[in-house]
Amino acid sequence: MKFLNRLKTILEGQYQRPSGLLGKYIGEKMVVQHEPETRWTLDLLNLNEEESVLELGCGAGYALKLLAKKSAVEEVVGMDLSKSIIGSAKRRNKDAIKRGKVKLVHGDVRDLPFEDQLFTKVMSIHSVYFWGELPRTIREMYRVLKPGGTIVITLCNGASEVSWGGVNKMIDEQLLPLIKESGLKNVLLKTGPRSRGYQTVAICAEK
Structure with missing residues (x-):
């Protein structure tokens, strides 16, 4: 039982901040698992022209690769807390990085290393669970x-x-109120695809 609990703790830590060979494996596993909701999220961005996109918790860089192929996107920046997983994203996007269309940044969502009003879109897929300080991160976004x-x-x-119940409580009592309090408007909770039996939702808002 102690071994199983320890294994569970290790795996949970890897999903939060992948590291080493196991982290790289989990990063690639998430690319496959999260493909339906990744493509759905990109549709929700409603890309127009001259878009600059920031992805928080970019993982192994699959969404970045899809965005880099779109002519409407001038630049896409991926940020993650894990240096190991950023290495995977670099390999996946090496050509777009050479062209200057993709940039990767190691950083913490609580203190974004970017200038004010720099991006037309800010997105996140399955990383909000690991944000330690929701109010601070929403203000930064x-x-x-x-x-x-x-x-x-x-x-x-x-x-x-x-x-x-726990996730829905976070959405209703923390995420939605904080997003509205930040000054964002047209705040909507949208229902997306079922992926591997899991129900996907997205919070969308405009500045």
Whole structure:
């Protein structure tokens, strides 16, 4: 039992901050697992022209690669807390990085290393669970977003017809109120695809 508990702790830590060979494996595993909600999230961005996109918790860089192929996107920046997983994202996007279309940054969502009003879109897929300080992170997202810009935060809130009370409470009592208090408007909670039996939702808002 102690071994199983220890293994569970290790795996949970790897999903939060992947490291080493196991972290690289988990990063690639998440690319495959999260493909439906990744593509759905990109659709929600409603890309127009001359877009500059920031992804928080970019993982192994699959969304960055898809965004880099879109002519409407001038630049896409991926940020992650894990140096190991950024290495995977660099390999996946090496050509786009050479062209200057993709940039990767090691950093913490609580203190974004970017100028004010730099991005037209800010997105996150399955990383919000690991944000230690939601109020501070939401303020940072608002700060780096251009007027008229959009944020999309994608996560799962249930599985196999069972609603996750803790996650839904976080959405209703923390995420939605904080996003509204930040000054963002047209705040919507949208229901997305079921992926591997998990229900996907996204919070969308505009500045």
